[in-house]
Amino acid sequence: MIDDLDKIMTVMETAFDPQYGEAWTRRQVEDSLNFPHTHYSLVAADGTFPAENVHAAGFWMSRSGFGEEELLLLAVSPQYRRNGLGLILLESFASAARTRNNERLLLEMRRGNPAESLYRGFGFLPVGLRKAYYATTGGERIDAITFARDIT
Template sequence: MVDPAHISIESIRAEDEARLLPGLVALLQDTAASGASVGFLPPLSEEEARQYWQVAFQGVADGSRVLLVAYDADTIVGSVQLELAMRPNGLHRAEVQKLFVLQSQRRRGIGEALMQAIEQAARERGRSLLVLDTRQGDNAERLYRRLAYHEVGVIPAYALSASGTLDGTVFFYKELA
């Protein structure tokens, strides 16, 4: 489990980009290298990872995205994002995206702590409905079920995996109190 003396979670601002970009690039490259289904296939170049984070920081700057980062001392060990629906009929909802935890730091409760923190960030922004998806059978699927997310359904052969197979994706939602 997470040792509170060592792990901290911070909400990131747009002006933090230059300072955090190297650690976030390394986090994304590590996550992709582990075969996690996060939209990228290994090997992930530094340039492609950097471009991804630059777009993410644009969302932080325009207020459409929340980015949380977990640290162990000064090292980035995880992150998660919340994409806020911006249309008038969707201001009550958001999509949880890109839960990343370094391979070496998994099974310490960091993912769960990030999910709890992103749910709180959603509440603070008046969001009462969260949606997310994950590859069927991944550890993340078990995490989301444990955190009381409800399965909507599975789309088979949704995403190409690092091994070359087409894997199903499970969609979930959670209503926040």
């Protein structure tokens, strides 16, 4: 049997470029999911929620509180990209956040991440900047940009 943590980690291991150190370890995901305000969902290659023994093609994780829900991670395995799954995941994130009565979605992204056009297309706009917040394995410093979208 493949549990949801296995499904998340299969995507995690292929989706993130190692130079940015953005992938979480299994332990980090497991610990985070033990908090009551952490949430996640999965998508299969056909855009539906994966059945029990079907691997995921993508997932999101979020943290909810004080009327806001922050997207912690969003990923689709490389072989399934540019097929609309990222958008399906964002829609499921927004809809889940609404059911928890949140009014605003937040996320933080390193400057230059191609995911920016996905986020902007979904209505996210930049609201904050942390200069040189991230460091690559090569020592380069990259700004973090905070994006937000109201869902009221």
